Amino acid sequence: MGKKRVLVLCTGNSARSQMGEGLFRAEGGAGVDVFSAGTQPGSVRPEAITVMKEIGIDISGHRSKSVDEFAGQSFDYVVTVCDNARDNCPVFPADTERIHWSFEDPAAVEGGEEERLSAFRRIRDQIRERVKTFLRDHAVIDK
DSSP states (O other): OEEEEEEEEEESSSSSSHHHHHHHHHHHBBBEEEEEEEOOOOOHHHHHHHHHHHHHHOTOOOOOGGGGTTOOOSSSSSEEHHHHHHOOOOOOOOOOEEEEOOOOOGGGGOOSHHHHHHHHHHHHHHHHHHHHHHHHHOOOOOO
């Protein structure tokens, strides 16, 4: 079995898709070649970097990328992690399996730093569980 190519898409490629990329890479090991992108890229949220570091995953070197950077590339799976990305996802080759996971946007949570970090932790943990289930169900784990 060769490496599976996974693209995680969100709107801004600033939080959910960045955490998804880090989690796929950490949980999937050598079994996945994973990337993330956004339909309207911004910058990686510091809260996402913080909560991922809490579980030993460093995404501080990540940058927000446009889905256009991946035009013409083939992926085994394209995972959208927000409804806007699902609705605005470009067309990929027919052999690409599109999967949608709808997660609340932690960047939309208002309040103090602890409230925001709590929201990011909750979404991180939800994404982590989905990634683990996905890797198990698709027999992708190659650790």
